[in-house]
Amino acid sequence: MLCGIELKNPTILASGVLGTTLSSLRRVAENGAGAVTLKSITLKPKHGHNNPILIEVEGGFLNAVGYSNPGVEAAKKEFKDLRTINVPVIGSIVAGDAKEFGILMEKISDINFAAIELALSCPHTPGFGVMAGHSTPKAAKEITKEVRKKTKLPLFVKLSPNTPELGKIAKAAEKGGADAITAVNTMGPGMVIDINTGHHVLDFRCGGMSGPALKPIAVRCVYDIYKSVKIPVIGVGGISTGNDAIEMMMAGATAVGVGTAVHYRGIDVFKKISLEIEDFMRELGYESLDEIIGLSHKKEEHAKLEERRRGRFKRLLKRRKRKTKKKK
Amino acid sequence: MEKPETVKVSQVVKETPSIVTIYFKAPKVASLVKPGQFLMVWIPRVDEIPISVSSVDDDIVGITVKKVGEATEVLQKIDPGEYIGIKGPYGNGFDLSQKRLLLVGGGVGIAPLALVPKHHKRTSAIVAAKDKEELFWLTRFKDFNVCTDNGSMGKKAFAPDLLKHTLKHEKFDSILCCGPEIMIKKCFEVAQKNRTHFQASLERWMKCGFGLCGSCSMDPSGSRVCKDGPVFDSRALSQLTEFGDYKRNGSGAKHPI
Numbered sequence: 001m002l003c004g005i006e007l008k009n010p011t012i013l014a015s016g017v018l019g020t021t022l023s024s025l026r027r028v029a030e031n032g033a034g035a036v037t038l039k040s041i042t043l044k045p046k047h048g049h050n051n052p053i054l055i056e057v058e059g060g061f062l063n064a065v066g067y068s069n070p071g072v073e074a075a076k077k078e079f080k081d082l083r084t085i086n087v088p089v090i091g092s093i094v095a096g097d098a099k100e101f102g103i104l105m106e107k108i109s110d111i112n113f114a115a116i117e118l119a120l121s122c123p124h125t126p127g128f129g130v131m132a133g134h135s136t137p138k139a140a141k142e143i144t145k146e147v148r149k150k151t152k153l154p155l156f157v158k159l160s161p162n163t164p165e166l167g168k169i170a171k172a173a174e175k176g177g178a179d180a181i182t183a184v185n186t187m188g189p190g191m192v193i194d195i196n197t198g199h200h201v202l203d204f205r206c207g208g209m210s211g212p213a214l215k216p217i218a219v220r221c222v223y224d225i226y227k228s229v230k231i232p233v234i235g236v237g238g239i240s241t242g243n244d245a246i247e248m249m250m251a252g253a254t255a256v257g258v259g260t261a262v263h264y265r266g267i268d269v270f271k272k273i274s275l276e277i278e279d280f281m282r283e284l285g286y287e288s289l290d291e292i293i294g295l296s297h298k299k300e301e302h303a304k305l306e307e308r309r310r311g312r313f314k315r316l317l318k319r320r321k322r323k324t325k326k327k328k
Numbered sequence: 329m330e331k332p333e334t335v336k337v338s339q340v341v342k343e344t345p346s347i348v349t350i351y352f353k354a355p356k357v358a359s360l361v362k363p364g365q366f367l368m369v370w371i372p373r374v375d376e377i378p379i380s381v382s383s384v385d386d387d388i389v390g391i392t393v394k395k396v397g398e399a400t401e402v403l404q405k406i407d408p409g410e411y412i413g414i415k416g417p418y419g420n421g422f423d424l425s426q427k428r429l430l431l432v433g434g435g436v437g438i439a440p441l442a443l444v445p446k447h448h449k450r451t452s453a454i455v456a457a458k459d460k461e462e463l464f465w466l467t468r469f470k471d472f473n474v475c476t477d478n479g480s481m482g483k484k485a486f487a488p489d490l491l492k493h494t495l496k497h498e499k500f501d502s503i504l505c506c507g508p509e510i511m512i513k514k515c516f517e518v519a520q521k522n523r524t525h526f527q528a529s530l531e532r533w534m535k536c537g538f539g540l541c542g543s544c545s546m547d548p549s550g551s552r553v554c555k556d557g558p559v560f561d562s563r564a565l566s567q568l569t570e571f572g573d574y575k576r577n578g579s580g581a582k583h584p585i
Contacts, residue, residue, distance in 0.1 A: 018542035018550075020580050027550030039542070045579045051376035052368075054536040056330035065541065070581035078580075196334040197411045199372035263330075263540045 002232055002255050003154035003179040005088050005114050007034035009274040010245065010289060014236050014257035015040055015092040015117060015158070016065065018267070022078055022085070029087045032271030034255065036085065038075075040092040040119050042128075043104050045071035050203040055192060060211020060238065061260055062190050064124040064204035067094060072107045079111050088114030090156065094128050098139075098146040105150040116153050118143060120173075121160035121185035123208045129185070135160045137172035144176030156234060158182035161214075161221045167228035174229045182234040182257065183221045186210045210260045214238040219251045226252025226294060240264050242276020249289065250296040330538050332370040332413025338388065339408055343464035347394045347436050348404055354414060355387035362421035363443040364504075364529055364559045367391060368537035370413030371406075375399040378534045378554070380440035380506075381417060392439035418537050419558045422527055424448045426501035430494065431469070432515055434487050434507025435462060440529060441506055442468040454494060456487035456507070488514035495522045502527060509585050513572030516565055526562045530571070533578055543580065546570050 001007070012035045018024045019039035028036050048068025055062055069075065082089050091113035095101040101118065108116075120140055122129030133139055144157055157173040159166060161184035170181045186208025192201045200206075218237025225233050235253030239245050240261035248256050261269045277289075286292055339351040357367065361381045369391060370376040377399045383390030393403045406412070424447055431441040431453040438455050442465050445451050453469040460481035466472060474482030475490045483490060488511065491503070495518065505515050505528040512528045519526035532544035532553040539555030546553060547570045551560070565571055574582045 017540055018545070020542040021545055021547065021550065021576075023547045023550040024542045024545040024552075025550075026548075027545075039580075045581055047578045050374075051535060052332060052370055054330075054541060055332070061330075061540075065535070068535075068543070068579050070576075070579045074581050192331065194332070194334050194372065194411075194413065197372050201332060201370070201413070203375070260540070263538065267539075 002234070003115065005035070005154060007255060008087065009034040009270075010249070010255040010277070011270045011273050012090070012234065012255050012257050013037055013270070014259035015090075015119065016063070017259040017262055019092075020069075022082070025089060026085045028267060028270070029085045031268040032274055033087060033258075034270070034274075035088040035090055035114070037090040037117060037257070038079070038092045039069060040067055040094045041069050041072055041075045041104070041108065042067055042094055043072055043100060043107075045069070045074065052202055053207075055201055055207075057190065057192060057209070059213030060209055061263070062188070062192060062202060062207035062209055063186065064189070064202045064207035066125050066204060067122065067128060072104060076108065076111060082112045090115045090117050092117040092119055092158075094119045094122065096127050096132055098143045101143050102146040102150050105147045109151060113153060115156055115179075116147065116151060117156040117158055117182055118147060119158045119185065121158050123160060123162060123186060123189045124204055124206060130160050130162065135163050135169065137165060137168045140169045141172040141176040144173045144178050148177030154179040156180045156182045158185055159221075159225075160185045161187045161217050161237070166221055167224050170225040170229045174231050178231060180232045180234055180254070181225050181229060182236060183225050184214070184218050184237050187214050187217055187237075210237070212238045212240065215244060219248055222248060222253050223251040223296065226297060239273070240269070242273050242280055245273050245277055246280055246292060249292045250294070252294045252297060254293055330415060330536075332368065332376065332415050334370075334372075334411040334413045337406055337408050337410050337412060340406060343392065344462045346462070347392060347464060349382060349390045349392045349439075350403065350406060350412070351383070351388050351390045352412070352414075353387055354389045357381065357389050357414065357417055358384050358387045361389070361417040363424065363447055364421035364440055365417040365419045366440075366558060367414045367416040368418065368534070369403075370415070371399055371402050372411065372413065374402050376413070376415075376537075378418070378531075378537060378558075380529070382439035382442055384443065384446070392436060394436035415537060418554055420556070422504050422529070422559050423502070423561065426525065428452075428499070428501045430454065430491075430500040430503045432456070432487055432491055432503060432505045432507070434511045437507030437511075437529075438465060441504060444504065445469060452498070452500070454487055454490050456490065456511070486514070487511050488518050491515050492518045495519075495524065500524055505529070509572055516562070520562065520566075526565070527559050528565065529558045530560060531558070532575055535578075543576070543578070
């Protein structure tokens with residue numbers, strides 16, 4: 001369960017990968033995803049950046065797609081009938097400011113989404129996300145509040161890892177009415193130059209980094225956010241295997257987003273990860289995911305308690321020693 | 329690594345007024361590529377587009393390009409010594425396991441098919457073009473029939489008509505088709521009527537080229553042209569409802585074909 005939404009497994013198709021059409025989302029759902037997220041929708045159609053938009057680098061991929069999407073009116077037609085998809089569909093929206101987010105939310109309210117994700121975190125599209133200053137506590141609260149007014153659906157707020165204020169931003173989104181935090185978007189941005197010609201390779205020059213190199217960053221972000229908010233966290237970033245998913249959940253994620261791993265392991269990566277999670281649980285004797293979610297925090301608390309107890313015990317011992325010395 | 333590797337153009341040959349073939353040294357591609365597979369070709373600071381491999385000679389690879397947009401226009405004017413980036417080969421390629429193959433190519437669509445006779449001995453071809461000026465590489469096919477829209481060379485007919493005529497007299501185990509989608513659709517209908525196995529290379533707006541972005545996925549199966557295609561067989565084609573009907577542009581908006 002995630003914000004009242006029933007998930008048959010904790011894997012969610014992350015926004016931006018294969019989420020362009022109804023057919024594509026349905027195919028991902030049929031390949032075992034517990035839920036699927038649309039590629040973000042904007043008010044007006046957007047062509048996005050020219051190619052190349054996605055290139056492989058050491059440890060993952062750099063992308064600068066530039067929010068290409070046919071705009072909200074075309075999206076309303078494309079995703080009119082979500083019933084053919086047998087898992088919850090999360091609608092992702094991006095806009096230039098809080099007001100535009102509100103208008104967009106109103107426009108998509110007749111699509112039968114299970115939840116709405118607000119992307120406040122894209123690092124490579126002028127006028128949106130990080131480049132529009134959405135990655136601050138103030139903006140996060142303002143935008144979430146505005147969208148909250150327009151919908152009763154669960155609201156997920158997707159954050160960027162590229163900020164020292166992550167906990168504060170998550171808290172601000174929670175105050176604004178978010179029901180969950182999706183953490184994280186891509187990191188960077190990074191850049192690749194072709195040394196034969198001296199030209200940068202991505203059309204937009206730089207792009208956000210996803211894949212295995214992002215995983216430890218994402219795990220730390222989820223861990224920090226879990227500490228600072230009470231709402232659930234969806235962990236995204238570099239998850240390719242069941243073990244990766246377990247690690248993310250131990251950091252505090254209730255569910256996990258999977259994107260780039262579709263390239264490494266195929267569209268059925270969702271099925272594979274789910275089975276691997278089950279295998280892990282069986283082997284280590286876990287009965288429910290609840291035992292795993294946030295386990296690392298429990299362990300830390302436990303260890304601290306132990307230390308305190310040991311400290312107290314040491315102090316007691318010292319006192320006793322002192323007393324016995326005095327008696328002598 | 330799914331990253332463009334830049335190679336120096338070694339030769340540019342003008343095939344017709346609107347079509348050129350660009351040759352470059354790419355040993356890896358040369359050893360891996362199968363007919364029907366494509367490369368993502370990056371023109372620095374312009375764009376990156378999918379282009380089928382049309383020629384392999386030792387470690388020299390060729391791609392044949394018709395002027396259709398900005399990127400292909402720049403490619404028309406490229407000079408030997410300049411760099412282009414290549415990624416791939418990508419896609420499934422044609423299935424050459426059948427005994428007797430009939431190749432049907434329209435316009436620049438004969439380019440990827442021209443690679444087939446090297447890999448398969450028993451091939452015949454139908455080569456179609458608007459005008460005799462737009463015909464090229466006929467000598468690459470051992471046994472071929474030509475038709476043009478205006479009758480300036482060969483029969484005055486469209487490819488589907490010539491295909492219908494050919495299938496009346498000869499039997500083939502598979503038809504391999506490449507060209508404008510309307511032509512492919514009509515040829516497919518002819519093949520279906522004749523109960524002949526059919527496979528065609530389709531085009532959709534590609535971005536990443538290796539199956540991650542979803543921009544070339546087709547309805548209703550979500551088949552990605554770059555990864556699950558670009559070659560689809562009779563069974564797949566009869567299930568693709570958008571085949572011959574509409575396609576999406578770079579933003580994902582639908583347009584009739």
